[in-house]
Amino acid sequence: xxxxxxMKPRLVFDSxxxxxxxxxxxxxxxxxxxxxxxxxxxxxxxxxxxxxxSIVGPSGCGKSTLMMxxxxxxxxxxxxxxxxxxxxxxxxxxxxxxxxxxxLLEWRTVLENVLLQADISRLDRKQLRPxxxxxxxRAGLSGFEKYYPWELSGGMRQRVAICRALLNDPAxxxxxxPFGALDAMTREQxxxxxxxxxxxxxxxxxxxxxxxxxxxxxxxxxxxxxxxPGRVAADLRIDLPRPRKLAVREATQFGTYVAKIRxxxxxxxxxxxD
Amino acid sequence: xxxxxxxxxxxxxxxxxxGARKSAVYLYPCIATIVLFIVWEIATRYxxxxxxxxxxxxxxxxxxxxxxxxxxxxxxVTSYEFVLGFILAAVVGLPLGALIVYARPVEMTLYPMLVAxxxxxxxxxxxxFIVWLGTGxxxxxxxxxxxxxxxxxxxxxxxxxxxxxxxxxxxxxxxxTAFQVFWHVRLPNALxxxxxxxxxxxxxxxIGAIVGEFVSSDSGIGYLLLVANGELDTRLVxxxxxxxxxLGLVFFFIIDAFERVFVRxxxxxxxxxxxxxxxx
Numbered sequence: 063x064x065x066x067x068x069m070k071p072r073l074v075f076d077s078x079x080x081x082x083x084x085x086x087x088x089x090x091x092x093x094x095x096x097x098x099x100x101x102x103x104x105x106x107x108x109x110x111x112x113x114x115x116s117i118v119g120p121s122g123c124g125k126s127t128l129m130m131x132x133x134x135x136x137x138x139x140x141x142x143x144x145x146x147x148x149x150x151x152x153x154x155x156x157x158x159x160x161x162x163x164x165x166l167l168e169w170r171t172v173l174e175n176v177l178l179q180a181d182i183s184r185l186d187r188k189q190l191r192p193x194x195x196x197x198x199x200r201a202g203l204s205g206f207e208k209y210y211p212w213e214l215s216g217g218m219r220q221r222v223a224i225c226r227a228l229l230n231d232p233a234x235x236x237x238x239x240p241f242g243a244l245d246a247m248t249r250e251q252x253x254x255x256x257x258x259x260x261x262x263x264x265x266x267x268x269x270x271x272x273x274x275x276x277x278x279x280x281x282x283x284x285x286x287x288x289x290x291p292g293r294v295a296a297d298l299r300i301d302l303p304r305p306r307k308l309a310v311r312e313a314t315q316f317g318t319y320v321a322k323i324r325x326x327x328x329x330x331x332x333x334x335x336d
Numbered sequence: 337x338x339x340x341x342x343x344x345x346x347x348x349x350x351x352x353x354x355g356a357r358k359s360a361v362y363l364y365p366c367i368a369t370i371v372l373f374i375v376w377e378i379a380t381r382y383x384x385x386x387x388x389x390x391x392x393x394x395x396x397x398x399x400x401x402x403x404x405x406x407x408x409x410x411x412x413v414t415s416y417e418f419v420l421g422f423i424l425a426a427v428v429g430l431p432l433g434a435l436i437v438y439a440r441p442v443e444m445t446l447y448p449m450l451v452a453x454x455x456x457x458x459x460x461x462x463x464x465f466i467v468w469l470g471t472g473x474x475x476x477x478x479x480x481x482x483x484x485x486x487x488x489x490x491x492x493x494x495x496x497x498x499x500x501x502x503x504x505x506x507x508x509x510x511x512x513t514a515f516q517v518f519w520h521v522r523l524p525n526a527l528x529x530x531x532x533x534x535x536x537x538x539x540x541x542x543i544g545a546i547v548g549e550f551v552s553s554d555s556g557i558g559y560l561l562l563v564a565n566g567e568l569d570t571r572l573v574x575x576x577x578x579x580x581x582x583l584g585l586v587f588f589f590i591i592d593a594f595e596r597v598f599v600r601x602x603x604x605x606x607x608x609x610x611x612x613x614x615x616x
Contacts, residue, residue, distance in 0.1 A: 135505050155511035165502035169524045169601040181520060182510040212605040230510070 079147070080108035081266050082132060082234065086141035089127050101127045103291035104141070111233075112264045116277035118323060119287030120332055125270045128292065129238050132268060133157060145234065154234070158227030158265075162239040164219040166211040166226075172198065173207040176225045183230075190229060197225040200262075201255065217248035221255070228259070235267045241276070250308060253279055261305055278319045279306060286326045296326050391571045400575040406560065407579050413556040414545050415583055417473050421480020422541040422587075426534065429485040433492025434518075450489060458483040458544065462551045471552045480544030484537035491533025495526025528602045531595040538591050542584045557583075 089102040102124040109115050117125050130136040132143055134150040143150040166175050176194040180187045198207060201221040211219055220240060227235060241249045253276060260267060260280075271277050277284050278300055286296040300319055302310055310316055327333050373393045379385065380392040387395065400407060436443045462479050469475035503521050512520070549558025557576050564572035596603050 130505075133505075133509055135508060153508050153511065155509065157509050159506055159509045161502040161505070163500060163502050165500060165506050167503060167521065167524070168605065169527075169599070178507070178520070179510050182507060182512045182516055210601055210605070212601075212608065226506075 081111040081113075081146060082109040082268070083144040084108070084128075084132065084141070085144070087128070087131060087138040087143065088140035089124065089131060089136070090139040100291040102131070102138075103293050105287075105292065105294055106141075107285055107294060107297060109266055109268060111266050114260060114267045114269065114280060114282045115285065116269045116271055116281040116283075117285045117287060118271055118274055118277045119292060120289050120327070121272060122290050123287045124290060124292030125272075125287060126238050128287075129236050129268060129270055133159060133236055156230075156233045158230065158232040158235045160220075160223050160227050160235070160237045160240045162242045164211075164216075164223040166219055166222055168211050170211075171207065172203065172209050172211070172214070172222050175211065175222055176229055178226055179230045194225070194229055197228055198222070200259065201225050215248075217244050217252060220244065220252065224256070224259070228263075228265075231263075233266060235265045237267065237269045239270055239272065242272070249276070254308070256280065257305060274320050274323045275311060275316075278302075278316060278323070279311060284319075284323065286323055288330055289332065295330070296323070298322065388568060388570050391574060395571050396574040396578060399571040400578055403572060403575060407557075407575065410555060410557045410560045410576075411579055411583060413473065414542075414549065414558065414580075415587075417476040417545040417548065417556065418480045418541040418583075419587070421477045421544055422484055422538055424477065424481040425485035425488055425537055425541065428481070429488030429533075429537075430492055430530070433489045434496060436489070436493055437496040450486065454486045459547050462547050465548065466552045471554065476545050476548035476553070476556070479548040480541040483544035483547070484541040487533045487536040487540065488530070489533075491529045491536075492526065495529030495533075496522050498529065499525050527599045531591070531599060534591050535588060535595075538587050539584055542580065542587065546580070 085106050087102060087105045088100070091099045091101055093099040105124075105128060107115075117128065119125050127136065131138050132145075132150070132154075134143070134152055134154040137151065145154050146156075167178065170178070173191075173194055176197060177187055177190055179185070180190045195204075195207065198204060201224065203218060203221060203225070206214065206218070211222070214222070220243075224240070241252045244252060257280060269277070269280060281300050284296075284298045284300060285294055286298065287293065288295045298319065302313070302315060302319075324333060328335075376390075377392045377394060380387070380390055391399075432446070436447060458479060461482075465475045465478050465482075469478060499522050503525070504517050507517050507521055545556070546558040546561075549556040550562060553559045557580055561573055561576040564570075564576060
């Protein structure tokens with residue numbers, strides 16, 4: 063927490079230098095008896111501090127693998143990931159991470175789940191408690207602190223997972239299809255909530271989704287990936303005013319962005335309409 | 337909290353409160369047991385069945401009361417054997433399961449041997465244990481151990497392996513060490529499976545102790561059972577069986593109580609699941 067606060071000013075003034083630099087990254091998996099499988103092929107992009115970037119691509123295009131490499135949980139077969147001017151060679155810890163499955167620990171209450179970082183880093187739980195309670199309140203979960211995950215709905219669980227990722231005030235937030243398992247209505251609400259949380263603290267976010275409209279709604283920039291092996295097909299800046307309301311999706315400009323991404327997909331033979 | 341209120345109405349039996357539901361959990365099997373005993377009593381008294389073949393339950397209870405001191409003395413011996421055998425199985429089985437999950441060479445070396453050992457009928461090698469360790473209680477403890485430790489190892493392995501990878505990633509991205517991943521994620525996640533293994537093992541340990549006593553002994557319920565059988569004292573045989581049933585049940589519920597303390601989250605989630613699907 064102290065780290066996060068200390069780093070913030072530097073991130074703001076240093077915005078010319080990219081916060082995350084992915085340079086010529088490959089990932090090859092050894093596949094049992096069927097030779098090697100190339101999941102990610104020579105991917106390069108940069109993320110500046112405070113930017114909200116989405117990666118969209120067909121399933122199996124290596125989006126998740128790419129995120130795992132940015133986090134340092136997996137290392138690239140070739141190329142490098144540099145965060146905050148340091149090459150990533152092991153899990154980068156100034157990080158919040160959210161997956162499609164909420165990955166809550168069933169034996170911990172909601173509050174204890176959010177406080178997980180305190181136990182892992184041996185920080186003072188008491189000191190972080192108010193922060194955790196505040197995060198839960200901002201996520202609309204006041205009064206649920208003592209509940210167990212199995213007592214919550216899917217959307218509530220995912221919000222707890224997001225609070226957990228934010229406790230440490232991480233410089234970087236990685237989200238791998240976090241709303242993929244939710245129903246359409248909950249998903250829209252979560253998009254609005256995420257935008258609000260992001261506007262409040264301007265984290266650098268790398269967001270992975272297969273929903274084009276979700277990506278356009280949330281992002282400053284969208285990286286479109288090809289089918290496997292994943293390459294960068296397009297890198298698109300989204301210039302829509304913030305805060306964005308759900309109605310922005312009916313705007314012409316929004317439609318233009320969605321169409322552009324869809325056409326990129328169609329250019330490599332996906333989303334055929336015949 | 338709304339869950340418990342709403343689930344009360346979903347089941348096939350409409351129970352007004354969770355209190356009534358809870359007491360039904362104990363009430364129904366008790367009623368069933370009493371009905372069974374009544375049918376048994378009537379059948380043996382009026383059905384022309386020799387008490388040498390099947391004595392009526394009232395006579396079995398009477399014998400159990402009359403022979404109470406010796407039954408208690410023998411129970412203590414047998415309990416000592418299966419409890420120690422079980423503890424030994426847990427003390428060896430839990431770390432061994434963890435070791436097999438964490439160390440690939442250990443898995444490759446030990447796992448096939450374990451499976452092979454498990455396929456040996458323990459009753460068949462019980463006499464060997466007696467030869468090695470004598471007719472005292474040590475051999476019985478070891479037989480109880482040998483018969484009960486396999487499910488503990490297997491369920492520990494299954495439990496530790498069933499971890500969702502994402503939960504591990506989350507802890508590692510927080511800078512967690514391998515030990516912290518084990519302590520905060522894998523072990524708690526494995527506890528429901530481990531307790532499943534411990535429960536199976538608890539009943540097997542009783543069998544192991546009795547098998548050992550059958551082969552050669554001078555005390556214990558198994559010994560008393562053999563003696564009673566030799567004297568065609570079927571009432572005492574059944575009294576011994578009754579005592580063994582009680583011992584096994586008590587032991588099982590002690591472990592169940594530990595589960596309620598250590599894995600409360602899972603026990604409550606399981607009960608809520610049951611209530612929600614109406615399978616009461």
